[in-house]
Amino acid sequence: MSEEMKLKISSSPQIHSPASTAKIMWIVVVSLIPAGVWGVYAFGPRSILVLAASILAAVASEYLMGLVFKKSTLADGSAVLTGLLIGYNMPAEVPIYIAVLASVFAIVIVKWTFGGLGTNWMNPALAGRVFVFFSWTGGMSRWSMPHMVPDTVSGASPLGFLKTNMMTFSGTSSGPMDFLAGQNYPVDSYMDLFIGRIPGCIGEVSALLLLIGGIFLIILKIVNWEIPVFYIGSFALLTWIFGGMGFGNGFFSGDILFHLFTGGLMLGALFMATDMVTSPITRKGMIIYAIGCGFLTFLIRFYGSFPEGVSLAIILMNIFVPLINRATQPVKFGNLPKEKKND
Amino acid sequence: MKGLKTFSRGGIHPHGRKNLTNKKEIVTADIPETLIVPMAQHLGAPAEVVVAAGDEIKEGMLIGKPAGFISAAVHSPVSGTVKEITDVYLANGMKSSAVVIEKEEGFIPAEKTKSDSWKSKTPQELIEIVKDSGVVGLGGATFPANVKYMVPKGEKAEYLIINAVECEPYLSADHRLMLEKASELIEGLRIISKMVEPEKVAIGIEINKPDAIEIMRKQAEAENFDLEVVPLKLKYPQGDEKQLIKAVTGREVPSGGLPIAVGCVVSNVGTVNAVYEAVALGKPLYERTVSVTGLGVKNPGNFLTRVGTPISSLLEACGGIIDNPAKVVVGGPMMGFSIYDLDTPVTKGTSGILILTDEESGSGSRTACLSCGRCVSVCPMGLNPTKMFKFVDHDDYDSAMQNNLMDCKECGCxxxxxxxxxxxxxxxxxxxxxxxKKKVS
Structure with a gap:
């Protein structure tokens, strides 16, 4: 034993699980890659430009804010993840400055004005997306058809198309799929929606690959299964009960599959609503929050003036998180109602 | 595995690394020339030194008497001369007075023979013997055993639960004790049963020790002792008293209460052995089994060690350690203390000595709290660690207390x-x- 042996002194526990903040962030990034690869394949090389711009803008903002606050936070991977999610939430034809502004807003305003990672109370990527959506709605609605769809009429996303054209529609239709077919919208089957052969944001169209990534995160216990399951579950239930009424079909006739695989539901429920910082900390809280997300998504998508409801639903529920946390504190051990000693 | 008992809330599954030592038989460690015997080896008031420098003392002689109701006697682990009375730092960072003993030349430990004379003694007399032998809980809390076994008037012990969970990773001293001393343990259980008078005796063992479950079952049957062996699912901190009671009986000890409030007395399996030695062999507690392990030790093992043995001397018995360990830990890795002085003595509560490498101790860098909720979901006490921590971090101790800070038992999950x-x-x-501090001032 050498005399100059240097021993670390620390409070117990003396061992630590392999988990770390950076590992969590990078694993989420990796699990998002398949859906992004599909987006690039479907919408062409311009999507790479959009993704690169939003990631670079996010990382650069993080770096500059780090200089201001004298913290070095690039290695934790959270800025890359935010930038990537913002890119995923952009249509491929979006003007580049919009993508950049979304990232800058997300990092500088939403994340750092409250102190950086861990202290923001709203999901930065979603707040960035919503900010540019309301500021540059036109630019944010430049949809393009995936290149594998034969008749490349650049139009709207299935949900947008549905919402716009239902208002002036006077005929009869049995449901959204029938309606789209009747209007010559190039979607043949649920498979097109599930695989992602539809117009939409770069990272949101492939429900299949998002599900694979999400399940991967649930298995690794990085995502709590409660949030996606109760979010998607409550939304599906409400859609099934009330979703058919717009087509004059009465209760319990909504087209669940159509609504699950369109818009940003999969991306939102699996990767955005599950953001640790802006979701509740107890299981009970997570369930309440997820059901709230499901309910609001349903409300906005079916009765609001926007085709989509996911982003707004999640950031609205983000606002309630402190309240939910307060109401769902864990029950401490030894506080059970007194039981009889003899049972 | 389904159907196994465990506690309901929280808990973690840290890497066990018990295979480093759980196949190693208990070896008697060499007794060093100089032993340092601290007076504060137990919960409560430190013992009062009753010897002076220059005194000739014998193995097992009283050198520290209990200084209060919650206190314990300390005995000399060897025969020899008192070199000095001094102050030392214990593994937990506390300062304690200690008797430094020079071992006499050619010291040979006395052979102890088993006697059945205890069977004619009253429970009260047995408790006195336990007290005079300085027996404390060997699971880690080192609570004086005689106080624990004295069931308060008006209370009734339905269950005597023996804690053989050993949920701390790395440690296997209790495991080896069951494999090697099952018969002595059953005798110890008879003695404790006479003091506590429980309706039922149960022993909780996690299923990573199937051989111990088997052997305890067989031994109890062979000796016609009514013992319920409860195999438990693997989960840390099941060896905590409250979690063990919950796992075995389904009852929750109320916040701030003692196990007897739900009709239970819990004792560690190492303590059962100490009681056996004290009562049936007439041997005070000055020796215990210590697991010396970790990837930094060349030959990990379990050692029957005399209290007061410097850790450095035990490490030599293991063939030494690697050149640059990250941490030296006294106790288990979850609740143990890291030390900087390898001459720190082994005490009654030392269940293990770990030499951890960087890889084992896992040294990540700190980031901001992500509110991921993992601390909440693993807390076995149903607390909100991140919230309490934030209050403490902002010096708001009152709010931390209102969030049940005192219910935290620092299990480390x-x-x-x-x-x-x-x-x-x-x-x-x-x-x-x-x-x-605030309360006092």
């Missing part, structure tokens, strides 16, 4: 699981200390 590497347990300790 939260800090172990925290991806942001926040020293949650350290915060809880600080908070409790500051809150107590």
């Amino acid at each position: 939260c800090a172990y699981a925290c991806p942001a590497n926040i020293p949650l347990v350290q915060g809880m300790r600080l908070g409790k200390k500051m809150a107590r």
